[in-house]
Amino acid sequence: MFDFTAVIPHLPQLLVGLASTLLVSLSAIALGLVLGWAICLGLTGHRAWLRRVCAVYVSFFRGTPLLVQLILVFYALPAVGISLPPLAAAVLALTLNSAAFQGEILRSGFQMLPKGQLEAARDLGLSPLQTLLHVQIPQVLRSMLPALTNETIDIIKNSALVSAVAVHELMRTAQTLASTTYRPIEFFAVAGLLYLLVTLCTGRLGSWLESRLRTA
Amino acid sequence: MSQPYAIEIRNLHKHYGAHHVLKGIDLDIRPGEVVSIIGGSGSGKSTLLRCVNFLEEYTGGEVLVNGRMIGYGSSVTGEPYRLPEQTIRESLTDVCMVFQQFNLWPHMRVLDNVAAPLRLVKGVRKAEAYERAQAQLERVGMGHKAASYPGQLSGGQQQRVAIARALTMQPSIMLFDEPTSALDPELVGEVLNVIRDLAHAGMTLAIVTHEMGFAARVSDKVVFLAEGRIEEQGAPRELFNTPQSARLQQFLTSWNERQGSLAMA
Numbered sequence: 001m002f003d004f005t006a007v008i009p010h011l012p013q014l015l016v017g018l019a020s021t022l023l024v025s026l027s028a029i030a031l032g033l034v035l036g037w038a039i040c041l042g043l044t045g046h047r048a049w050l051r052r053v054c055a056v057y058v059s060f061f062r063g064t065p066l067l068v069q070l071i072l073v074f075y076a077l078p079a080v081g082i083s084l085p086p087l088a089a090a091v092l093a094l095t096l097n098s099a100a101f102q103g104e105i106l107r108s109g110f111q112m113l114p115k116g117q118l119e120a121a122r123d124l125g126l127s128p129l130q131t132l133l134h135v136q137i138p139q140v141l142r143s144m145l146p147a148l149t150n151e152t153i154d155i156i157k158n159s160a161l162v163s164a165v166a167v168h169e170l171m172r173t174a175q176t177l178a179s180t181t182y183r184p185i186e187f188f189a190v191a192g193l194l195y196l197l198v199t200l201c202t203g204r205l206g207s208w209l210e211s212r213l214r215t216a
Numbered sequence: 217m218s219q220p221y222a223i224e225i226r227n228l229h230k231h232y233g234a235h236h237v238l239k240g241i242d243l244d245i246r247p248g249e250v251v252s253i254i255g256g257s258g259s260g261k262s263t264l265l266r267c268v269n270f271l272e273e274y275t276g277g278e279v280l281v282n283g284r285m286i287g288y289g290s291s292v293t294g295e296p297y298r299l300p301e302q303t304i305r306e307s308l309t310d311v312c313m314v315f316q317q318f319n320l321w322p323h324m325r326v327l328d329n330v331a332a333p334l335r336l337v338k339g340v341r342k343a344e345a346y347e348r349a350q351a352q353l354e355r356v357g358m359g360h361k362a363a364s365y366p367g368q369l370s371g372g373q374q375q376r377v378a379i380a381r382a383l384t385m386q387p388s389i390m391l392f393d394e395p396t397s398a399l400d401p402e403l404v405g406e407v408l409n410v411i412r413d414l415a416h417a418g419m420t421l422a423i424v425t426h427e428m429g430f431a432a433r434v435s436d437k438v439v440f441l442a443e444g445r446i447e448e449q450g451a452p453r454e455l456f457n458t459p460q461s462a463r464l465q466q467f468l469t470s471w472n473e474r475q476g477s478l479a480m481a
Contacts, residue, residue, distance in 0.1 A: 119271055120319035120378075123312060124385055125305050125337035134332060138323050 017173030028094030036102030061100035149206030229276030255441035372403030
């Protein structure tokens with residue numbers, strides 16, 4: 001009934017698709033961390049209007065389907081004269097989405113730090129920048145690691161949606177091959193397995209980093 | 217040039233919104249003097265201490281450390297204005313605080329906790345910073361725990377590390393904000409011993425504490441705060457044996473009763 005041997009000749013194509021899935025996802029995570037940082041600063045800053053803007057941003061990207069966001073970036077941007085290649089548009093959409101989540105993760109990480117640690121830093125003469133670099137960031141990164149691992153796994157899975165905007169990543173490749181070979185079950189099953197493999201590795205990497213950074 | 221006073225506090229006020237916490241405090245502390253600040257909870261004693269190193273921004277009056285005004289300057293017209301953060305930090309290099317909650321940085325080893333400020337603030341080379349940090353850890357009896365993380369230590373040990381961290385910055389004045397209040401009773405002694413040694417070594421100390429016995433033994437002067445004012449101050453012998461104000465009599469009576477009930481238990 002199922003003939004998985006039909007997949008074997010197409011494995012290289014699937015692996016190329018997987019590579020572009022990883023490229024899109026990991027770029028979005030990295031860029032999302034940078035933008036998320038800015039959002040975290042806005043959310044915790046002194047300016048009320050900036051806090052409001054950042055809160056609206058987070059609500060929007062947390063509260064609407066990623067597919068809607070993708071299509072908006074893909075079709076609305078060209079309508080106002082900005083045309084991006086599909087791959088760039090996909091990375092942009094995923095980055096904007098991930099930044100909202102990472103901004104929140106960072107914010108909770110910063111707020112978990114006891115105020116006293118910062119008072120001690122100030123009392124001993126550390127500048128605000130030194131306090132940020134040597135006291136806050138190392139601890140925030142450590143405490144956000146589990147949530148960041150989850151977010152990376154989410155983005156890898158959600159990146160399947162960018163197949164809807166003609167990026168030839170793993171999902172899109174599987175769809176194309178499934179329809180040309182009439183073997184949808186086999187190709188989607190293998191695609192699923194590849195996603196699982198990558199997310200499992202991500203999870204293991206996250207746990208390993210956590211255990212390395214753990215102190216008593 | 218030596219100043220007559222290490223700390224001068226003139227008509228100090230602190231408001232939190234409508235809440236008036238400090239209502240005009242005047243207090244002088246001479247170099248080498250050990251002053252204990254006692255009082256009930258909410259009397260403003262911690263706030264007073266925190267105004268000295270500007271962790272609280274006072275809203276009226278003056279605080280001078282070694283003759284230098286803390287936190288504010290005055291313009292040509294005599295209007296006070298808030299000094300830049302960096303200037304405030306520089307004016308407080310002679311003051312270090314030890315906190316109730318120790319406030320060590322949990323992601324750094326003990327040795328790094330002590331050496332980091334030296335390297336970052338004073339630009340001391342790594343090897344020398346470690347050497348000086350180790351020396352201060354030995355001084356408080358914590359040299360053997362240099363490689364541990366704060367979370368692996370008891371409260372008393374953490375507080376001694378925090379004291380070493382402050383000492384490494386070579387302040388002439390140390391502020392202690394209820395240094396033993398977060399400790400299990402059996403760990404209080406080891407911290408008090410370290411503070412007593414500092415007092416004997418001639419450091420200027422201001423100590424907010426509930427340890428009356430310790431305050432009586434180690435202080436040159438005891439200050440009793442009630443509702444944001446200094447109700448009474450003097451040598452510990454007079455203050456504890458012949459309290460003048462009703463409030464202090466009441467405070468000492470309730471403290472003695474609590475000690476008594478502990479002794480019975």
